[in-house]
Amino acid sequence: MSSIEMGAAIVDALVGVGVRDVVLAPGSRSAPLALAVDRAAADHRVRLHVRIDERVAGFTALGLAKAGQQPVAVVTTSGTAVANLAPAAMEARASGVPLVLITADRPAHLVGTGANQVADQVGAFGASALGVVRLSSESGDAAAWAAGVHRAVTLASGKLSGEPGPVQLNVEFAPPLVGPLPAAVQRVLDVHAESGPTQPHVLEHPARTVVLAGDATPQVGAEARALAELTRSPLLAEPSSNARAGECAIAAYREVLAELAPEIERVVVFGHPTLSRPVVSLLSRDDVELVVVTDRATWPDPGHRATLVARAVEIPTQDDGWLDRWQRADVRRSNGPQQFIADEVVSCAGPDTNLVFGSSSIIRAADLSPVAPRPPLVYANRGVAGIDGTVSTAVGIGLATGRPTTVLLGDLTAQHDLGGWVKPTLEPWPDLRVVVADDDGGSIFHGLEQGAPEFDGSFERVFGTPQGLDLVAVASALGWTAVRVQDRGGLVKALSSDADFVVVSVPRG
Ligand SMILES: Cc1ncc(C[n+]2csc(CCOP(=O)(O)OP(=O)(O)O)c2C)c(N)n1
Known part of the structure; x- marks a missing residue:
């Protein structure tokens, strides 16, 4: 894909999301945008205003947006041109005026090399910008670029956040910068900020639908479950969705997708799904209508396919046979070494307790565990899925809720x-139990590309990283009642004992 295509896709997306005015200052790096916006103006799809000084351009855009009460885009070339938008950005932030600051850039590999008119301009507006969206002609496609524009304009509009202001859209263009423009494409994203639990956005046309619930709060999880049950839709619920309950929840959905995914026509997403590749491919399909339900100002759409973002939706009830087929297909096929640990811990956790998952294999095992009749409240740090701070997070959750965790x-x-693990002597401490799936190293990597036999020579040292630590000895030294168990029977016994630190030995893989 080329810079010319990216320039055209950006302008098409601006038009599609309702931007009516674009202010442009001339330059070379921004040429793909200049040509595309000139065509859009000639076609009466936008009003174009050209100013030679970027500071003038910025304030002109500010005035247009302030009085028009709609997001306005202002386009500059790379280098100091960008910095000249700073005064207007500062004013726009303070007075809540929606501006999309489109800053053309050179490819990132040129920053710091002495190449002409290159500065490190990402984040140039500092605290003035509500956010930064980055695009490059060297990665992504027209759908991805349009999705970036939709995010930037929605964020600037304050539609979902209630906080309008300036957003930087930094776009890296690699040469060639000019050429014949592709045909204009209408790319529409509906953002229904006014919808909500009492006034959901109504989708009338029938489509074979699944409700997909990623990591979510208990409230959002309950909404996902309620929508699935009301409409008899299969519910594909990750362990920390707080929706993995009830008869619509398909425990082994990740595996069932192999059979039934081709028949899905609509996905309604709640929360932040991150756990499995079958779900990622479902969310990337262009023959599936992707509806995102969110109460946040940003929304998950890694496949750049969302067509509707709303705070709540109403969808038609599904044909009887659809849910039935998912339920009949809901049989787990795989059984990895950590599976019994996830199954036991999930089934032992009562409804008035918290269950906190670490990242890596264990939460993916729980993603195949049977649906618990009365599940606990579930939490996980799935924002960026780090393996850091998990015990401390659980301590905070236990302290905040007062529930056994x-x-x-x-x-x-x-x-x-x-x-x-260190329990501070003078501080309150929650009712906390730690359960460790101990396979002495990172098993997740065995299932990824680096687990292939050709990397065997490097695997243990740079991926597996076994530490050989006696976790029970360390925990005991720190005052925990720690035990090691070797199998399911031992785990069941430990979970009904006083042990607050249970280490389960499992083979890696
Ligand atoms: C802070 C941080 N560093 C590194 C990673 C990359 N990473 C993901 S999983 C993993 C290994 C986890 O091993 P373990 O906790 O033993 O779980 P297992 O893979 O055996 O299930 C690492 C290093 C990460 N996600 N977060």
């Missing part, structure tokens, strides 16, 4: 937060 995590994840 179990944290289930891998051995490296546990060791990463060794400082979090």
Whole structure:
């Protein structure tokens, strides 16, 4: 894909999301945008205003947006041109005026090389900008670039956040910068900020639908479950979705997708799904209508396919046979070494307790565990899925809720937060139990590309990273009642004992 295509896609997306005015200052790097916006103006799809001084351009855009009460885009070339938008950005932030600051850039590999008119301009507006969206002609496609524009304009509009202001859209263009423009494409994203639980956005046309619930708060999880049950839709719920309950929840959905995904026509997403590749491919399909339900100002759409973002939706009830087929296909096929640990801990956690998952294999095992009849409240740091701070997070959750809390995590994840095992003597401490799936190293990597036999020679040292630590000895030294168990029977016994630190030995793989 080329810079010319990216320039055209950006302008098409601006038009599609409702931007009516674009202010442009001339330059070379921004040429793909200049040509595309000139065509859009000639076609009466936008009003174009050209100013030679970027500071003038910025304030002109500010005036247009202030009085028009709609997001306005202002386009500059790379280098100091960008910095000239700073005064207007500062004013726009303070007075809540929606501006999209489109700053053309050179490819990132040129920053710091002495190449002409290159500065490190990402984040140039500092605290004035509500956010930065970055695009490059060297990665992504027209759908991805349009999705970036939709995010930038929605964020600037304050539609979902209630906080309008300036957003930087930094776009790297690699040569060639000019050429014949592709045909204009209408790319529409509906953002329904006015919808909500009492006034959902109504989708009338029938489509074979699944409700997909990623990591979410208990409230959002309950909404996902309620929508699935009301409409008899299969519910594909990750362990920390707080929706993995009830008869619509398909426990082994990740595996069932292999059979039934081709028939899905609409996905309604709640929360932040991150756990499995079958879900990522579902969310990337262009023959699936992707509806995102969110109460946040940003929304998950890694495949750049969302067509509707709303705070709540109403969808038609599904044909009887659809849910039935998912339920009949809901049979787990795989059984990895950590599976029994996830199954037992999930089934033992009562409804008035918290269950906190570490990242890596264990939460993916729980993603195949049977649906618990009365599940606990579930938490996980899935924002960026780090293996750091998991015990400490669980301590915070236990303290905030006052409920008994179990944290289930891998051995490296546990060791990463060794400082979090220390119980401060003068501080309140929650009712907390730690359960470690101990396979002495990172098993997740065995299932990824680096687990292939050709990397065997390097695997243990740079991916597996076994530490050989006696976790029970360390935990005991820190005052925990720690035990090691070797199998399911031992785990069941330990979970009904007083032990607050349970290490389960499992083979890696
Ligand atoms: C802070 C941080 N560092 C590194 C990673 C990369 N990473 C992901 S999983 C993993 C290994 C986790 O091992 P373990 O906790 O034993 O779980 P297992 O893979 O065995 O299930 C690492 C290093 C990360 N996600 N977060």
